[in-house]
Structure formats: structure tokens, C-alpha cells
Amino acid sequence: MPLSTPQLRSFVFGLALLAGPLASPAEEMAMEEMQMDAMMDSMQMDAMHGMDETSIELFDAAKAVLNSYCYECHGATKQKGDYRLDQKSTIYSPGESEELPVVPGKPDESALFKRITLDIEHDDVMPPPKKARLKEAEIKAIKDWIAAGAIWTDEDVRSGLPTTYVEIGDEATNALIDKINETRAKAEYNAWGDNSVRVDLSVTDKDKLKEAIIGLKDFGTRLAWIDCSYLELSESFYKNISQYQNLERLHLDNSNVSNEDLKALSDLPKLNYLNLYSTKINDDGIAALAACKSLNKVFLGSTKVTKAGVEKLQAANPELTIIYK
Amino acid sequence: MFKELNHLDELSRRKFIQYSAKAMLGVGLASTSNNLWGSQIIGKPTAKSVIYIYLSGGMSHIDTFDPKPGWEQQGPVQTINTNVAGIRVSEYLPSLAKRMDKMAIIRSMTSTQGAHEQGTYFMHTSYEQRGTIKHPGLGAWLNTMSGKTNSTLPGNIRIGGSNNAPGGAGFFDSKYEPLHLGDPNNGLPYIKRHQSISEIEMQERLAIAQMMDLSFHQKYPSKKVQAYSDVYDEATRLMRSEDLQAFDLNKEPQSVRARYGDTKFGKGCLLARRLVEHGVRFVEVTHGGWDTHNDNHELVSNLSNPLDQSVSALLDDLHLRGLLEETLVVIGTEFGRSPKINVNSGRDHHPKVFSCVLAGGGIKGGQVYGASDESGHSVAESPVTVPDFNATIAYSLGLPTDKVVYSPSGRPFQVAHKGQALTGLF
Numbered sequence: 106m107p108l109s110t111p112q113l114r115s116f117v118f119g120l121a122l123l124a125g126p127l128a129s130p131a132e133e134m135a136m137e138e139m140q141m142d143a144m145m146d147s148m149q150m151d152a153m154h155g156m157d158e159t160s161i162e163l164f165d166a167a168k169a170v171l172n173s174y175c176y177e178c179h180g181a182t183k184q185k186g187d188y189r190l191d192q193k194s195t196i197y198s199p200g201e202s203e204e205l206p207v208v209p210g211k212p213d214e215s216a217l218f219k220r221i222t223l224d225i226e227h228d229d230v231m232p233p234p235k236k237a238r239l240k241e242a243e244i245k246a247i248k249d250w251i252a253a254g255a256i257w258t259d260e261d262v263r264s265g266l267p268t269t270y271v272e273i274g275d276e277a278t279n280a281l282i283d284k285i286n287e288t289r290a291k292a293e294y295n296a297w298g299d300n301s302v303r304v305d306l307s308v309t310d311k312d313k314l315k316e317a318i319i320g321l322k323d324f325g326t327r328l329a330w331i332d333c334s335y336l337e338l339s340e341s342f343y344k345n346i347s348q349y350q351n352l353e354r355l356h357l358d359n360s361n362v363s364n365e366d367l368k369a370l371s372d373l374p375k376l377n378y379l380n381l382y383s384t385k386i387n388d389d390g391i392a393a394l395a396a397c398k399s400l401n402k403v404f405l406g407s408t409k410v411t412k413a414g415v416e417k418l419q420a421a422n423p424e425l426t427i428i429y430k
Numbered sequence: 431m432f433k434e435l436n437h438l439d440e441l442s443r444r445k446f447i448q449y450s451a452k453a454m455l456g457v458g459l460a461s462t463s464n465n466l467w468g469s470q471i472i473g474k475p476t477a478k479s480v481i482y483i484y485l486s487g488g489m490s491h492i493d494t495f496d497p498k499p500g501w502e503q504q505g506p507v508q509t510i511n512t513n514v515a516g517i518r519v520s521e522y523l524p525s526l527a528k529r530m531d532k533m534a535i536i537r538s539m540t541s542t543q544g545a546h547e548q549g550t551y552f553m554h555t556s557y558e559q560r561g562t563i564k565h566p567g568l569g570a571w572l573n574t575m576s577g578k579t580n581s582t583l584p585g586n587i588r589i590g591g592s593n594n595a596p597g598g599a600g601f602f603d604s605k606y607e608p609l610h611l612g613d614p615n616n617g618l619p620y621i622k623r624h625q626s627i628s629e630i631e632m633q634e635r636l637a638i639a640q641m642m643d644l645s646f647h648q649k650y651p652s653k654k655v656q657a658y659s660d661v662y663d664e665a666t667r668l669m670r671s672e673d674l675q676a677f678d679l680n681k682e683p684q685s686v687r688a689r690y691g692d693t694k695f696g697k698g699c700l701l702a703r704r705l706v707e708h709g710v711r712f713v714e715v716t717h718g719g720w721d722t723h724n725d726n727h728e729l730v731s732n733l734s735n736p737l738d739q740s741v742s743a744l745l746d747d748l749h750l751r752g753l754l755e756e757t758l759v760v761i762g763t764e765f766g767r768s769p770k771i772n773v774n775s776g777r778d779h780h781p782k783v784f785s786c787v788l789a790g791g792g793i794k795g796g797q798v799y800g801a802s803d804e805s806g807h808s809v810a811e812s813p814v815t816v817p818d819f820n821a822t823i824a825y826s827l828g829l830p831t832d833k834v835v836y837s838p839s840g841r842p843f844q845v846a847h848k849g850q851a852l853t854g855l856f
Contacts, residue, residue, distance in 0.1 A: 295828065305478075308709045358752060380752035404752035428750060
């Protein structure tokens, strides 16, 4: 069974190579072999492609043409020129001529296409001269199919097609996401499909945090979730947090957030999750949370908050779930 | 043949991400005909990471999460109450019973695979193992589709178990292969320079490696080869990174370590929590030995101790830190065990019905989904296939389960095959 194929423990392998004692020649050979394997795999990888309604239509049109003009000589019964084009496993492989019949994306390099466009006098013309010629539109169908990647969508493939595709996001937001992700911050659309965005700032490259925070501003009301755990942020960052009016979740766990900084949070009308785990917040700080009416969960473990402080907050906001200890 | 394949489009990650949960929400809602959930507001899946507790060997469902007190061959195990009225589990799980309000038990899991290797493969990939194709596991799907989070740590880590268990990178780029840590105590192997190598020598080696790479790349400008040098880059980043301390359990206070227990599995769970806190998106912790063909009850009781203690500690910790909502904790296994006790006081493989557990990640706790019949032999209500289960995990992570991806041979694959997410659990 295929499981025995040695999987690439590439990560540890990389470390071993860099930091381990000198590799023996045998190990070096093994490495070369792995690289070659990797290359072969990669070629297969590159063959993965998306599938959509268009490729099905293109395929259907091209297949209809091949069916009426070519199957009689290159199908199940006869394989003239040792070439068969009615099935996926053979249509891409050359017959006697040894010329690639179908080069995905490149009609002009595909022998199959070249032959149907040749002059009737030419030796290689297909179908052979005594047979009916393809019409303009039929030639175009073949050309379009090859140009779009010559994707063979058989039944097997179609039954796997999803029924609904809904795209989320928009160009402008995509661009913002790509931009902020260059700082290694992690921005992505939320899973619930309303085009809102979450940004994890805590994984940003340390020297690019400033840049990430500037990029964050552009998200404005698209932001539903910010993760600032483990960060040292400036006072002004906290002060200006209310610019993200649609913010629902805020992680400040293990950050440098102070009592004073919490005051700005009451200006966030949708904030419902606030994580203050392991911060220097105390009772004075959380008193300000009573004004956050939308809040329904707050995490106060490992802070200086006391039981009395928690009770006071609870009394002010009975609906609030306080996770304390 | 490869030459032509090379010309085909490659999959675009951007496109991947753009397929939305909206579609899935729609599909999922329609399919929950069982209107138990009808009146409830559908919650928002909020997971960004997964801690997958894999019980290899096949956990006996009727001795753990789906006890059958009325069944003559239940054997010497009692049933106890949980902190959720009406839900009862086996006495082997006293601590988890107190945390039932955080968990959803699926008691109607059903698999088509009755052998370990095939069953494990199926659970990890949603595909039956056949032919030469290697399917990717959920960790690889997650990291390919939505990218890894932490800038230096690998996005997919496996603790314990065998280092070539199925469900790795599959047909994806090798950089999505899980990093395997055999023993949580040892942290990351090779992470320090060997004493015989000085910093300068290491720099030299790097330079040589880069030169070799360069000529190799020019000769074979292939993506997979690029992935290799990415591995070096990441490895060097990691060796110099402060994130390395994520791997160091000594950073945890003794009291915390004690709660997880002094077992390999307990340490694995603690390490998993640390890694997830540091932004690792998929961590699998293997707890082996559940293949109880002999002395089933004694073994299940022994195996349940660390499971009960460590997973309880994990749930508590994640909860207290506010991480449970975005960390999906999964307890999975390849199949259940036969309701009949065999001549060796054991139970045999039983894929027909078994139990799995989900907690956190937006899952509403305190529920049981589906049911087995009175002896735990067959599904009695709401069958959940392995692909359905994986689709549910994918859904909680916001992965587009409706997106088709092509393997090298041109066959279509989906993140959870054609599984339907149990959206009612959220």
C-alpha cells in the first residue's frame, strides 16, 4: 500500500541538514533522491486545476466535433496512426508521429489542432482529404477548448462538482488583505460569509508591526475581529480603536493594555467578546466595562481583578459572562 | 505525459478562499431536517485552530461516550451523570463528565473501513485508501486554503504516533507536511546547532546549500523544489526565533503541568495548547493503544485515565484563556468496538457505529447528536459519515467544503469528499 512511501519530514530534515553533524555521503544521496522525487511530485501538482461551468461547456462542444469527424478512425474500433482521442487517458499522448496532439493552453503547438487547420493538399491534413471538412465554428470549438487548458471533464469529474458557488469578498478588500499579509499579519474573511474580516496582528513580524497597524486602518468597518495578544501597543492605538465600529471580538490577552485604555471600548457598539487574560488590568479598569452594553463575554483570568471587582461588574451587567477562575 | 500536465492551470489559493460559507450555511441548514435545531439561532463558527486528539486503535464507544447500561454485554463499567441533565457517559470519564457542557458527542458515527490502516486513512482524509493517490489530511487542507498563521512556526504539527501516519500533505506541496514530534518532552529535534558545528560553519553550510539550490533551481525551475528551499528558510528562521519557546514545556508552572498529568499524552496536550497559542493552526496529538482485542475493560479504563485528565485540563485552560471559542478540539478514532465481548474478554473492530467528540470552535456544548441502537451495534438515528464529520470540522474553520480540487491524475477531490457539515452543532 502506498502508505509506506517515506513521507517528507522536510521541516525536521531541513533542520537536521543545517544544524546536525556533517552528513554522510549516503545521506547526501538520499537528499538528492528526495529532491528528484519532489520534482516529479511537483509536476503532478502543477496539473491540479480549477473546474467550472465554462470548462464543461468548452469540453462538450469540442467533444461533439471530435465525435462526428474523428471517432470513426481514432476511437474504440480503429486507432489510425496509433492514436485514440475519445478518452482522457490517450488524447494527450502522441501516436506514430510522436508529436504532442494536445498541448493545453497552446492550440498552435497542438498537432491535433494544426492538422485540422492544414491546407487540403497537405499530407497530414485531418480528417483525410476524401472526408468532410470541419466548419469554421467547429474548428473554433476545438481551438477554444485547447486554449482554455484542454480540460477533460468526464462524468466522474462532474459528479464531484459542487452545486453552489458563492464568491465572497471584493477586489478592494482582497487588496487590503494581501497588503497587510505582507507584514505576516494574518488577515482573512470570516467564515460566516458576510465579507467581514478578521486580522491577527499577534503573528506580525516584530519589525513590521507599525506598518501592519497602518494597514489595519484601511479596513475600517470591515473589521469584525482583531487579535492583539502578546503585543505592546501604543496608547494611541487603544484610543483610536473606536474607528472599527463593527468590531465584535477583541483579543488583548497578554498585551500591555492598561486600565485607562479600556475606556475607549464603550464606543464600540457591537463588541461582544473581550479577552483580557494575563494583563495588568485591575478593578478600576473593569469598572469601565459596565458601559459596554453589547459585551457578553469577558475573560479576566490571570489579572489583578479581585472577586469584589467581578461581582460589581456582574451586578452592573447581569447578562455578561465573566470568565475569571 | 508530465510535460502536458505541466501546462494545466494550477490551483489558486485566492480563489479557494473566496468560496464562501454562505453557500455552506444554506446547504447545511436545508439538510438538517431533524428540526431539533430548527428553533435555534445558528451560531457562528469561530475556529481558527484545531487540536485533534486521535485515539488510534479504535476507541470502544460503549465503554466511553455511549454507554449501554441495559445491554447484557456492557461488562463491568458503570454509567454516570454529566453536568448536563439527560446526558450520561461511562464512569471511566469522571472529569470530562463535569465538562459535558462544553462538548458535543456524536454517537452515530459510521465508517466503511474496518482495518486500522484504512480506517485511519479514511478518518484523516475523508477518502477511502485506494490506488496510488495520496490524499491530504485536514491540517494540510487548512494550511493550503487559508494559510498558516504564525510567521515562524510550522502550521501543521503532529505529536506522538507514527511519523508516517496517513493524512499528511498528500498531493499538496510538501511544505504542508506535518512536522512530527515523537516525544513532547524532547521538543523540536535538531533545533540547536550540533556542538561540533560553530555558528560560522553553519553560515558556511547555509551558503553552500543556497548555491547548490540556486543551480538546482535554474536547472529544474519547479515549485516543489522551491518548497524545499522554503523549508530551509523557515528552519533558519525558527532556529533563531523566540517562538521556539512554544515547544518548551518547562515554561509552564508546575501546577499547570500537574493538571495535565505526567504522561506522554498529557504533555502532548499541554504542548498542543502552547502551540495553538503561538498561532499554529493544526495540531494532532495521538493517544495510542485502543485496539483492545484482549481485556477490553481493563485496558479502556487505563487508557481513559489520561484521556479524561488531560483533555479536561486542556478544555479548562482554553476556556480560561478565551481560546476555546476559536480552537476546535476534536476527539476522533478510526472505529468503535463490537458490543459483543469476545473469548479474550476483548472487543473487536466495529466501524458500523462509533462515537466522536467536538468541543470549542463555535460548537455548542452540552449536546448529543445522533444515536446508536440499544446494544451500540448500529446507527439508530441521524447517521454521520466520516466525510460528514470532517466537513463539520472544515465548516467550523470556514473552509469551503464545496470547492473541488484536482489531484495530479485529474480526479476531483474535496476537503471532506462530499460530506455535509452538521451545522446544527454550532
